[in-house]
Ligand code: SF4
């Protein structure tokens with residue numbers, strides 16, 4: 001029997017006027033051409049679930065089309081009616097997880113790996129150790145596909161970087177106090193990127209606070225239909241960063257930043273908590289956004305160096321391009337600041353990437369739950385990189401780095417490097433002529 005329980009904000013769903021202007025920006029629609037895999041079709045499916053016209057279980061279940069959605073929110077950027085697609089999707093997925101029956105391996109993947117392992121850095125590190133051993137022995141292909149795909153994504157080694165609780169500004173008095181969200185996957189795989197981020201903030205004259213009590217931002221839960229767990233994590237982090245007393249809360253992973261910026265929506269049930277969450281949200285910045293606001297002096301140093309004929313040493317001096325992480329470009333509406341930073345360093349070596357803001361197929365844990373579509377989008381992305389002739393790809397999200405790196409390897413393009421913007425800028429600052437770097 002069809003299920004009806006009111007989970008959807010009907011006014012928000014009715015904002016969709018079915019104009020279809022979003023279709024060309026939707027990666028899954030571009031790949032399948034199926035209306036049910038488009039934003040317009042999915043909003044219709046959500047309303048059909050809400051109204052009880054469609055059952056979540058059985059042969060006409062819409063769950064596969066909802067699962068196939070990347071949550072990339074490119075449709076929001078394209079939509080002239082302001083449809084809050086991301087919020088509608090989160091509510092629908094929460095409903096699906098409560099009522100739909102899933103095969104055992106999907107339950108194992110979603111309820112064990114994605115909800116119980118990834119969001120906890122210590123558990124993730126322990127779980128990654130045997131995975132690294134399997135990868136080294138080159139026997140991943142013997143495992144079920146969702147596990148072998150996960151192995152493909154892992155880098156060659158785990159991070160051993162330990163972060164301090166406080167990193168003081170390089171100049172005194174400090175210009176302000178920046179709190180850093182470290183996230184769950186980043187400390188295990190991208191500790192170096194946190195180090196680069198901290199060094200750049202210190203160099204610009206700010207203290208960096210890294211509260212040890214912070215936990216996962218809640219993105220993995222919110223995007224996979226576990227809103228109660230996401231709210232619990234949001235409440236916890238809210239309290240931790242309030243106690244840390246920062247002027248700004250910085251995220252260097254686009255997916256985490258977009259979730260932090262939506263804590264007010266996530267915690268809107270209680271007016272008192274909502275008020276606190278709104279104050280918190282006003283302080284949240286993506287790394288590239290904050291650098292744009294505070295890093296003018298650094299940008300000028302790169303410009304002076306270029307005026308003197310400076311460029312990066314090999315292997316960083318080839319054509320360089322930029323991939324937009326969906327949760328930066330579409331969920332946070334930030335496209336120019338990271339690009340301008342890459343252009344500032346690469347100078348004449350910068351090339352624009354075709355379809356730069358089309359999802360690479362990473363989308364949080366999507367490359368594990370929907371490996372087939374993730375692989376199609378990965379190939380689409382690496383084909384554009386090949387055409388660009390870039391030897392360096394810069395982006396702002398760890399999931400994108402892993403997904404693009406693994407795609408390049410599959411396509412025989414291992415020599416093309418993929419770097420986080422913070423690592424790129426920190427490396428570039430180290431290579432500036434000393435008389436310019438000191439200014
Ligand atoms: S562009 Fe917006 S209003 Fe038009 S079909 Fe897409 S979601 Fe609906």
Ligand code: SF4
Nearest residue numbers: 026069070072073075
């Ligand atoms: S979130 Fe992305 S994949 Fe999902 S409907 Fe919108 S554009 Fe398509």
